[in-house]
Amino acid sequence: MVVFTAGASAQEAVDTPRFRIVPQPSLNFYGVPGLIDMPSGEMLPEGQFTTTISYFGGQGRYTLTFQPTPWMSASFRYNSIRNWNLAGFPTYYDRGFDVRFRLAQEGRYRPQITLGLQDFAGTGIYAGEYLVATKTFETPPLGTSRLPGRLKLSAGLGWGRFGSFGSFGGFGTRPPYDPSNTGGQLSYDQWFRGPMALFGGLEWQMNEKWALKLEYSSDDYVTETQTTSVFQKKSPVNFGVEWQASPRTRLGAYYLYGSEFGLSAQIQLNPKQPPMPMTVPAPQPVAVRPDRATNPEAWSTSWADAKPAPLLRSLLGPILKDDGLILESLDVSADRVELRFRNTRYMSNAIAIGRAARALARVMPPSVETFDLVLVSRGLSLSRVTIRRSDLEALEFDPEAPDAILAVAGIGAAGPPSETAVFGRELYPDFSWSVAPYFAPAYFDPQQPIRIDVGVDFGATYQPAPGWVISGKLRQRLAGNLKDGRVSPSALPPVRTDQALYAQYGTTLNNLYVARYWQPGEDLYARVTAGYFEYAYGGLSTELLWKPVNSLLALGVELNYALKRDYNQRLGFQDYKVFTGHASAYMDFNNGLHGQIDVGRYLAGDVGATFALDRVFANGWSVGAFFTLTNVSAAEFGEGSFDKGIRFSMPLGWFLGKPSRKSMGTVIRPIQRDGGARLSVPGRLYGEVRKAHHKALTDQWAGFWE
Template sequence: MTIRLRNILGAVAVMTGATGASANDLVTTLTNNYGTPGGLIDMPTAEMAPDAQLSTTIAYFDGFSKTTLSFQVAPWLTGSFRYSGTKDLTPQFDIFYDRSFDLRFRLFKETEYSPAIAVGLQDFLGTGVLGAEYIVATKSVGSRLRVTAGLGWGRFGSNNSIGGFGTRTPFNFAGVGTGGDVSISNWFKGDIGLFGGFSYNVSDKLTFALEYSSDSYDTERRAGIFEQSTAVNASLNYEFAPDANLRAYVLHGEEIGVSLAIAINPRGMPVPGGLEPAPLPVAVRDPDAARDLGWADQPAARAQVAKSLEETLALDQIDLIRLRLEGRAAYVGIQNETYDRTSQALGRTVRAMTRALPASVEDFHVTLYAKGIPASTVSFSRTDIERLEHKASDEALAAATFRDSLRFGNLPEPVLGKFPRYGWSIFPFTRVSLFDPDEPLRFDVALRLQGQAELGRGWVARAATSVKLFGNLDQSNRFSNSRIPRVRSDAARFAQSDAPRVDWLTLSKYHRLAPDYYGRITLGYLEQMYAGVSTEVLWRPVDSRIAIGAELNYVRPRDFDGDFGLRDSNTVSGTIPDFNGHASVYYDFGGGYHAQVDAGRYLAGDWGVTIGFDREFANGWKVGAFATKTDVSAQDFGEGSFDKGIRITAPISWLFGKPTQQAPTAVIRPLTRDGGARVNVTGRLYETVRNSHERDTVASWGKFWR
């Protein structure tokens, strides 16, 4: 029996749309067993999480576990990464661990008389053991009841079949191969299962759900680890804290399970407004005083003005590194190492200028420096600053002019005694290894001492050493079986020594090549695994959405013990090339969405392309994903087929409410293999200069007056 796809949307809509209830947003903080937004148990819904919500769901019943990270990429798009473990699913493993990715798209929003409709891909990038596709509709009935019906393929088409469409290759372990690939030929093909259910808010904290499942757990039943006496599942969810839910459920009349879901939203702030001291108020001039230019010809008076400005800026922890004063204009150079939002440093700088500069100075020109080089110059009229202090920040933005510093010219002169500048810190940190089948989570806790010296005119020296305190990374007995040069898969060997190690030791030179052009050269011990020389050039106009860069690296592998020694480039599976590099294109779509495409030669000598996509927030949060495809075949790459992963940057200032530029980034890869690997170089140009450019500064302009 077959069914036409053109009838599916209409059928699903009819099943849920007959209620004719008033429309809601169909937003939920609940997640199902697969960790995707929705109020049912196993089955999906057309509900979406609040925009930008980031949730973690842990679901468990006897022998089955799923841990899922989901992100609401846009109001209409959800992305999920899942790590699951199933006991005795296959004779090869006591516990079969699997990694998978999902996407869900909302096609239509709910209206007064029609349901929301969504389409989803489950485990579309993985082994396929959880693979399914679906079209689902959800309709609210009043404020407490939500009704769902849908059609599923794959796992979701294995029960209550109402027909079929095309031919689907059934899942089997022999056909998994290296896994991690996309099987488009299977999407929305095979048997079609009908599912449905409802969720009901018993109270503000308690939700009951009942569903009819179209998943018969075929693979698990064939393995003899799952029984099914009914297709009906039920759950009771309790919200024990804002964005925290605990749920108990009954599956197929045979299993009892629990799940825990915790969510945060990067758009919000745990400490609204921040805890930093209030800025100094703008000082409004006496109109008569503005005509007095006598100070401009008196060296002692000029020196006193410079000292006053430096001291006033220091109150807000802003470094005055360059200054030129004229009778009607001031040219100020600052290097912001405190505020994670450039707009806030800029706003506090112009406030300080109104208080420290003579009344005759009308034109403010602030040059933003990064690593000792000028990135952009922002100009204001002092009259506008005085007039707009208590107006909306958008009015101050309209009064600002951004220009490339070299194109603007008139660069301020160095303030004596500002370089060299030193900084250091000591802190504990963790090294983490994920998804080892023998031990899915291993980690070391270590102590790191790091320092930086800015020598002036773009010269920067960086160093870090660390020592392991405790952990179990050295207990891994899984070593590389790579078929290509072992550039990353020997990572476990770097964890075998407990002795102090040099994490990095580099000297970098940043410079402006011409208007819109930047350059960098870095040499030394670049990262834990490689030493060498890295060179880079970047084209980035100050007001542009697009940037283009190129990087060329010469590298040698470091000794496994982390000291100053270097290894031979020959590995068991091939020779690590001396040279690698990429051409890169960066694009800002607006609304916080950014893309990056890198094409070139990777560490193992493979050629290919990396595509990355990130959503960034005005408070510094970033959530993104990336994938790399090179000329290394899936068989030679090994398990996972190609490099991919997600990355999350969480600013410390968001958590504690105090300004700091510390923002650790977690990169989660299903596996670390050798194909598509790049050398890690701190201080690449795009991230170094972008915060001083117009688009990034404007994105957080709401903090200008803070």
């Protein structure tokens, strides 16, 4: 008799195969790979997105760091310093950006070397530059740990803040910190200037859970300890212990500068590693046609003379609907079928295409050999995937099933539906409504770093015909403090700085508009929207986009006439009106990076350009940064000197582990001013069009058979 676990007992001692996971370095008080207050030469794994909260001696730092490529990372930091007492700030809040570049990768003998620019553009309170090297050694495992420990030694050379203790030599002179500076401009005149100093330390990761850190800091905290008295510095040596609470969370406790206790929490996540794997209900297997040689009558084409499209449509519709797909139109001939459909469920259009192909294989008579699958959104036919039914049947269980079907699939322009197509029944007019809570945050007001309003949105969308959308949203605030926000003076027309005046009203019409989408020609997409676009503006918006299905480049033009809405956000307008619009170029660099340049006129009438770079993942995650330069001078612009910010978007399905097309995200600006401000129009073209085109489809193609 066989005991079922016979194989298991021999198994326990050995690991099963796994995918290699790049070890993630621990983070320092500035939220970048490092020791305690000093950086190290390590880089995060590609795509890593981290949040760090640290606190010591009255100083709190909150840092987001993103690693878009293996050799570069960027950070955004918000910090608070108590008892600053300079330039009229009892508690001083500041924002800053860092960038880090890997100069050399760790080798057998060579350490990893990184160049860092800290707080390189703000008011420069944390400004410092460094070159730092780190070498990793394995140590014997400790206690019951199965894995060896790791010892990391770091040594670096710092300038600015990192060159202030034990300093020597240096190049040129560094301008002193100026608290009255409006900030925002690249402070390249001070990079690597002034005295330098050496710093270093070690991190010993004893086992999976515990690590010790010890460092010698070259930051003398001159302003904090000498100009003001934020804390007292008695020693350059810091030490602490860190505990890996979970694979994503690490907590640390430290003793710094001979006088202060410190704490840190590090949260690291990677868009490529969801908290739970996406689970999609299994599709029905591909239905295989009877053999033509033994069953020739099943392959007869006489059915095609009987106008079978309405019947096939009624068979196909419910099957598609089970998979969250909506049949828009169907055109059938004896050997070919064209299905136009909408995907309302999957972030991956490849999954939708695979499922639509399986549905056709179940319903279509055997003589139909070619499947044309056209993705439709808002009445626009975005792309056509052509698949031979024989390939679908032959490759479902192929050892290389995803690549095999991609190699024989055609992806091209959709074109308009033919005259013989039958359209989905009872699709139009279409009415949808929703009641949902909303959360509207605002950041970085010196009096109150985070403000938020919460309430309920009542939304409704009516689509009278393909390509027509009438949509509106009523908003009822239930609680919040956005209304207590400040209205800061501005040298420009107050196009965005008066948001607090809009926040005074609890019941508002958030938007209400009519939009028309159509395709004026091959590779061209057009939109006209009229109505109330957003809380502050309404008017008329027009857009034209050129984007061939197989092109990585897209070009667009958007022209708007915007009227500023009344503060009560009902139907009235104020007398501020502006022509605003941009010519845009969108580029997919084929390595996960997407660039965008918009040149045009902004809401305050200023003229300039916006530059944006985003790291976009196949699963829908994106993280990026942007800045805008216009003909508004830094003095006119005010604090921050020019408009800039970071943005991220994470797909809901990534969190839930189930299919969803929704994403949540936000744009964070260090400060919102009136220069370089843009209109927010619902339903812009590029994002939706790109997702159905060649590059996005092939990036997600593994989903075809899912």
